[in-house]
Amino acid sequence: MNITQRDLSVPNDWDRSGLPAWSYHSDAFLELEKEHLFRTHWQIAGHISDMPEPGDYLAFDAFGERALVVRGQDGVVRAFHNICRHRGGRLVADDHGTCRNALICPFHGWVYNLDGTLRGAARPRSFPDLDKNEFGLIEIEAEIWMGFIFVRFRKGPQPSVATLMQPFEEEITPYRTAEMVPADGIWTQTSPVNWKSVRDVDNEGYHVAMAHPALQDLYGSTYYDEPFINGVCRAFGSYDDHSGRRWSVRNYLNIAPKPDHLPEGLRCAWVYYGLFPNAVIAVTPELVQFYQEFPLSTGESLLRGAVYRYADESRETAAARYLAQRIDRETMEEDVQLTVWSNESMLSEAFAGFYLSDLEYGVRTHHDHLREVLPVLNLEEAPDEREMAGINRRMADSSSC
Numbered sequence: 001m002n003i004t005q006r007d008l009s010v011p012n013d014w015d016r017s018g019l020p021a022w023s024y025h026s027d028a029f030l031e032l033e034k035e036h037l038f039r040t041h042w043q044i045a046g047h048i049s050d051m052p053e054p055g056d057y058l059a060f061d062a063f064g065e066r067a068l069v070v071r072g073q074d075g076v077v078r079a080f081h082n083i084c085r086h087r088g089g090r091l092v093a094d095d096h097g098t099c100r101n102a103l104i105c106p107f108h109g110w111v112y113n114l115d116g117t118l119r120g121a122a123r124p125r126s127f128p129d130l131d132k133n134e135f136g137l138i139e140i141e142a143e144i145w146m147g148f149i150f151v152r153f154r155k156g157p158q159p160s161v162a163t164l165m166q167p168f169e170e171e172i173t174p175y176r177t178a179e180m181v182p183a184d185g186i187w188t189q190t191s192p193v194n195w196k197s198v199r200d201v202d203n204e205g206y207h208v209a210m211a212h213p214a215l216q217d218l219y220g221s222t223y224y225d226e227p228f229i230n231g232v233c234r235a236f237g238s239y240d241d242h243s244g245r246r247w248s249v250r251n252y253l254n255i256a257p258k259p260d261h262l263p264e265g266l267r268c269a270w271v272y273y274g275l276f277p278n279a280v281i282a283v284t285p286e287l288v289q290f291y292q293e294f295p296l297s298t299g300e301s302l303l304r305g306a307v308y309r310y311a312d313e314s315r316e317t318a319a320a321r322y323l324a325q326r327i328d329r330e331t332m333e334e335d336v337q338l339t340v341w342s343n344e345s346m347l348s349e350a351f352a353g354f355y356l357s358d359l360e361y362g363v364r365t366h367h368d369h370l371r372e373v374l375p376v377l378n379l380e381e382a383p384d385e386r387e388m389a390g391i392n393r394r395m396a397d398s399s400s401c
C-alpha cells in the first residue's frame with residue numbers, strides 16, 4: 001500500500017524535547033494559533049449522513065468563528081459563516097437541524113436561500129436595493145472526503161484534504177465510510193486543558209500499556225504510531241483470538257465482525273488517521289469516527305466527535321460496536337485525566353520540558369509541524385505577550401528568506 005512508501009523511521013539523533021511550557025498558557029500565543037492554525041487549516045464539520053436532505057444543517061462555534069453547513073435544494077453541501085449580513089445575527093441557533101427551504105435570521109427576519117444568496121430583507125423598502133449575491137451569506141471553503149465534511153475558514157498552507165489524506169486513501173476506501181450513518185450524533189465535551197495537551201496525549205501510544213487497561217488488553221504490543229509527515233499521521237493496533245481479561249474486551253473479541261469487504265490485515269484492527277493540527281478519523285471493522293479539539297481559552301478545550309455505523313449492520317455488529325464504543329469511552333476518560341496532569345505541570349517552575357521516547361516521535365513531529373507554522377515556538381523563554389505577534393512575524397520572515 002502507499003503508506004509503506006512513507007519514511008516512517010525514527011532518526012537516531014533527534015531532539016527529544018517538546019514545545020516550550022509557556023506556549024500552553026499564553027493568551028497572546030493562543031491568538032496566533034487561532035489566526036495561523038485554526039482559521040487556515042481544515043476542520044471536520046461532520047459527515048454527509050448528518051445532513052442527508054435539502055435544508056438539513058450542521059453548525060458549530062470554534063475559535064471565535066461560527067460555521068454553518070447546509071445542504072441546498074440542489075443537494076450540494078455548502079458552508080457559510082453563521083452570520084446574517086444585516087447585523088451579524090446567528091442564522092441558526094442549534095448545532096443541527098432542518099430548515100424548510102430558507103434560512104431566516106431570528107433578529108430582524110432577513111431571509112436567505114439554501115445556497116446562501118439573499119432572498120430578501122424584512123421591510124425591504126427601508127433599504128436601498130440589495131444585491132442578492134453581494135448581501136449573500138459569506139461562504140467558507142468546504143470539501144467532502146470519504147463522507148466527512150471539512151471546512152476551512154480561510155485559505156492556508158494546506159493542500160486539499162484529498163491530497164493530504166492521499167497516503168491513506170487506498171487503505172480507507174474499503175470501509176465505505178461515505179455510506180455510513182450516524183450512530184449517536186455529534187458529541188461535545190469541555191476539558192480544562194490547553195488543546196495541545198489533548199493532542200500530545202493522543203499522538204502517542206507509549207502510555208497505552210500503563211494508562212489504558214482495556215486498549216492494552218485488546219491490542220497490546222501490536223500497537224504502533226507513525227510520525228506526522230506532510231500533515232498526516234497514522235496509528236495501528238490489531239488483535240487476534242486471545243481471550244481478553246476485561247469484560248468489554250473479552251466480549252468484543254467474541255463477537256467483533258471480520259467483514260469480507262475489508263482486506264485480511266484490517267479485519268482485526270483499529271486504525272487512527274491524524275490530520276494536522278487537531279483531528280483524527282479512526283476506523284474499526286464496525287464503525288468510523290472522528291474526534292477533534294478546539295481551544296476555548298488557553299486552559300479550556302472543546303472536544304467534539306461522532307461515531308458512524310453501517311446502515312445495514314447486523315445485531316452482532318451492533319453489539320460489537322457498542323463494546324468498541326465502550327472501550328473508547330473508557331480510554332477517553334483516562335486520557336482526560338492524563339491531559340489535566342500534563343497541562344498543569346507546565347505551570348510549575350520545576351517542569352523542565354518533555355524528554356520523549358522513540359515511541360513518542362509522533363508528538364515531536366506534530367510539534368515540528370507547529371513550529372513550522374508558528375516559529376516563535378522555537379524560543380525557550382516566553383516572549384513578552386505584547387511582542388508575541390511581532391516576534392513570530394519576524395521569525396517567519398527570516399526563515400522564509
Ligand SMILES: [Fe+2]
Pocket residue numbers: 201202207208211212331335
Ligand atoms: Fe491515551
